């Protein structure tokens with residue numbers, strides 16, 4: 001899908017206020033963007049995104065925030081731009097592994113992003129000196145807390161770069177209205193054994209702010 005970057009408004013959904021503040025600092029005084037709170041988790045994110053999309057016209061929706069990064073692909077303090085948004089725990093357990101929604105025949109647990117724009121944004125972020133991984137971003141209702149779950153999720157979605165809790169909810173709301181979607185995440189912690197003390201939220205929020213300062217230029221051009 002080709003979108004006219006000049007004329008549309010952009011809805012950015014973040015889970016919590018500190019993420020929203022970081023995005024707003026990056027955007028400065030741009031009036032092209034509305035930044036709203038999705039809440040934590042895919043269900044609230046879907047409901048709030050649907051409400052926001054009903055209240056105004058948008059040409060692009062971005063799910064943004066901090067996230068866990070998969071080892072070797074996305075380190076703490078770096079950025080991930082989604083190539084696709086995958087509901088990684090939406091399905092059924094079976095004796096020999098996890099069955100996705102697709103395998104169960106109930107639709108798809110993967111939502112495609114606006115890939116040309118994702119590529120352009122990634123190029124611009126890298127040109128500005130930021131470290132960016134382009135890859136699938138998982139949405140989970142339960143954040144990974146063990147090495148075994150991290151391995152299983154990486155195995156389930158080859159190339160999985162990051163894990164957050166809202167993307168698929170925001171993307172489902174956008175998809176229902178045929179509005180292009182992107183997901184941009186700044187990595188606060190590795191996906192793996194839970195160690196809340198080790199989360200680098202300040203570093204991630206700084207990376208998020210830097211990303212939106214660049215993104216604003218890309219979407220204004």
Ligand SMILES: O=C(O)c1cccc(C(=O)CC[C@H]2O[C@@H](n3cnc4c(=O)[nH]cnc43)[C@H](O)[C@@H]2O)c1
Nearest residue numbers: 015016018040066067068143144163164165166201
């Ligand atoms: O305690 C804080 O200061 C704080 C600041 C910003 C966000 C939080 C959250 O805990 C929000 C949870 C949030 O973060 C995303 N996230 C981050 N790491 C992971 C992860 O490893 N797996 C899944 N989700 C992660 C997620 O999108 C939640 O919205 C706290």
